[in-house]
Amino acid sequence: MVTKEQVKHLGWLSRLELSDQELDRYTAQIEEIIRYLDKLDSIPLEDIEPIYITKKFTDLRKDKAELFSSNPLGTKYRKNGFVKGPRMA
């Protein structure tokens, strides 16, 4: 059972501001989706190894800096050459 409180909490963990109306709507829909995903309980999987994709470090590209002109991130709010963010609590 997915509750409204759970959805609200997950919304907060994901930093999503949800209105009451959204919470009601999403709780019902997410409950239905999660019930469908519960299907995964009905297949025997004890002997199966999950898929992991691994790469050797040598396969990775060289970590070299590249210069982008002007303001590559398109950040508008800046101060003294830094990107301006909201204050920490």
Add this chain to the structure above:
Amino acid sequence: MGDLYRLTASQITSGVRNRDFSAEEYICEILDRIEKVEPKVNAFVTVNKEQALNQARILDRWIRDGGNVGPLAGVAVSIKDNICTKGIRTTCGSNMLREYVPPYDATVVTKLQNSGAIIVGKTNLDEFAMGSTTEFSAYGPTRNPWDISRVPGGSSGGSAASVAAQECAVSLGSDTGGSVRCPASFCSIVGIKPTYGLVSRYGLVSYANSLEQISPMGRTVSDAALVLDLISGPDEKDHTTTATPAIRTTGGDIGTGADADKRGLRVGLIKELTAGADAEVSRIVYGAFDLLSSHDCSCTEVSLNAVDYALASYYTIATAEASSNLARYDNLRYGFDMDPEGYEWNTYFAKARSNFGPEAKRRIIVGSYVLSSGYYGKYYLKAQKVRALLKQELKSLYKDYDVLIAPTMPILPFKIGERVEDPLKMYLADVDTVIANLAGIPAMSVPAGFSAGFGVGVQIMADEFKEQTMLQAAQIVESGAGVNRSPDL
């Protein structure tokens, strides 16, 4: 002249190269066409008019001066708006990126431009490619060119509609769980999802990065194959890419070589998927099956047991990856205009991120749910095991079969608005397409017939890096089914 916009990619390149018409004449016609049909279709978020005309003029001058041109010289392409284009806004169909102009090109974009292609615009999509109808876009829904009251499929619905409505010759979409094959089927065009690792994802905005591939779309198998060949290959900026042989792309060449030299193709029809489809869709898929039989293919019905669990596995993995990938949108980097002054850190993020649309929000929350510490073993781990099981089962089928066929979509295009409030029902329509993404194998949709005025695509899947074999089968279906129509717009 007056109908240059109808030409295929290879016809355009040879026309431009031989100076039967100029790239500028052709691009002008394409832009006129876009202006005429866009009010009905809404395939584009951004039309790249000035730049496209400039590029066409530069190309014409280059040809007049005797310069060599690439295999897509002059061809109008559209690019899904989640693929980065330097200097052209890339919105992902989202309010979150309404003002984002990338400082770099995706590798595929560079490759297309080096081949002489001209980008005419960025196409509409479900926000961050999450959806099957192109209704979840902050820029309004795209409409199916065959009936504008219906959905074009998604999430690459803008790309598919732009190709079907002849607003460009070919397009690039992205396919995470069927996002290219679904709209290809609904709009009656060809869409190819390559093997995972064949095409670089550098510059593709991530939704579920272990599943997705940039995927070409065209009105013919050879057009889509031509684009696939040009964009594939290893890229040091995407370490999941692999070196692979070139793809033979032109008409007769597709069907030669590989396995077909030795014998007819061995075709398996996945019966669980055909049984689950609407009767009309089934009829057309069996029609393609018969067609392949009559072309010396040995055709058998086969079973794929893990199919029942594929969709649950897909939506677990896709939402988990989505919740992680979308965490980067804090609106300080690549955001819309919202001054952080006076806000506390968390409040600012939560407020800015409330600009995600409903489907993105739902998937972020579902993804966070399945990744919660108490539920990891119950959902995510099992989903990865189902993925392994599916892969094993497919590997063993490909020992006996060259290609597997199934419906692309189990249903015909439905009315706009019909399913937006029923996300689970929407997800269930992806049941036939998610298999290829989970297993990393190539899969494509080819128009195989019409029902009630709508194209129905048959899906052809091959083993990893066996694109050539898949294209051979597709070409048999394409030439035999003879579905070569354009919508009246």
